[in-house]
Amino acid sequence: MPGFRVTERSMATHTLANLQVNLQRNQDLQNQLSSGKLISKASDSPGGAVIAMQTRSDMTALNQYSRNADDGMGWLSMADTALTSASTQLNRARELVLTGLSSGTSGNAQGREAIAQEVDNLRSSMIDLANTTYLDRPIFGGTTSGNIAFDGTGAYQGDNGQVNRTVGSNASVRVDTSADEVFGSGTANVFNLLQRVADDLRNNPSALQNDMADVDTAQKRVQTGLSGVGSRYNQVSQMQQAADNRVLDLTSQLSDVEDIDLPKTITELSLQQTAYQAALAATARVIQPSLVDFLR
Template sequence: MTQRMMTGRELSQLGQASTRMASAQEQMTTGKKLSRPSDGPADTTVALKARAGVDQQAQFTRNANDGQAWLQTIDSALQGANTQITRAYTLALQGANTATNGQTAENALADEIDQIKQGLLATANSQYLGRPVFGGTTAGGSAFAQVGVTDASGNPVLDADGNQVQQVQYVGDGGSVSRRVGADTVVRVDSDGQSVFGSTADGTSIFDALDKLSAALRSSDSDGIQAGIQAMQDARTRISGAAADEGARMNQITAASNVASDNTLALKTVQSNVEDIDIAEATINLETQTTAYNAALAAISKTSQQSLLDYLA
């Protein structure tokens, strides 16, 4: 073997040793086994899939958090509505004693019923991030609104004081707001206002019932007051059903959120296994490659120091 060939081979080996040492140094510096696809094509495929899975689970978690916020808003609104309707029920029971209350007391009860109606209207228009939680997908800021009542000819209907009669109407839509919280799990996060508070279209809403109860109290209409008592009982039952439905959906989202958290942990473990180095192993590898490089460097150094006399000896 000629001197040139020997030198060429040694330089090639030195270059390979340098490359291996540089790779070991890069791994120690970055903490990653995979810096580019060529470092491990098969592992790169696994890592990319794991990263995509982590991103997907993170989105499910964000959706779940948003859905929980919607449902928490609904839960608070339903609790408030139940408190208000229960108070109206109590007032209706008091108003049933028309023979002993006197009209002044009945009027005072009616005034409080009117106040409860306004408070309940505000509750029914509860919002999350500017969107009414009982209004479906409406672009407006309210699920219910007070509008002036007109007759068949379009003329305003006036009360005893000459003011146009106001009636609560549903101004939301029939749409629903949903959040995908899992690969196969989509949960509705709003509540249908007319299912919760009754239909304003056919006059069976809680607002209509409160109007009728107020009018019955002012006129000492015993039958009307009894009807109001029953209407308040029905409304409380409806609210309780809505609360149970909201609770079930909250549980579904919570369970899905827990699954997303578990999946994220599992995927990050897979990602770490194929991407991250083992510090102890990487340290030993770097020391080994550094030693090999220094040995190759020393060997080529000796070869380059030979003279013509070394070959004539």
């Protein structure tokens, strides 16, 4: 059986190749330790890289849902504040109508005029509330590009569009509020009602009884709208919490896939450095002869 000739050059080549492998492993461990990541490129772990990319994609979508929810809660919070104030002012309007109906002021034109002026102020204040904006957009104006939902006469300037926010993979919630549903539509809206109340206080006190019933209806409409806003706010808040919780879960999963085990990596690096130093020492002893040695 023929033998193989082993030369000094082949020994040196193989030895350098083995040392290079050890050195590369040493460098990989140092890179992992400095970055804290097991995977810095797809070739480090093709399967792990795919999982990491998919997990990050899911986290990006969930973070966007959470931001959408923040924006939606901003819309709904402004609506809640505006409708709460509107309900308070309608309560005051009801008190004023009752005062106008009382025997003490029903025949007193001066007293009714004072009450009518306060109703006028309530009407102006209600229009201001109906024009409440969030990020320069009227929350009761649909998708209008204008900056008001109602003009000074109480006429609607918005549209029937809806502002929706996607807060989950299959969840879209309306975050604006229909002006018709909370303030009434057309000539039957609350602004025209308050105008009529003021006119009746001045000129037709006998109609105040009917006005009282209409104010009660308007109050119920606002309270119903307020309840709907609260329900949608809770829905958006819960969806945001679910998205945030899922992001935490995915963050943990991502860490399991690509983060190093710090004590293990430090130990492996220490062992690898020891092994490399031992290999260098052994190589120095094995490949000692030189040309000078052969010439002696």
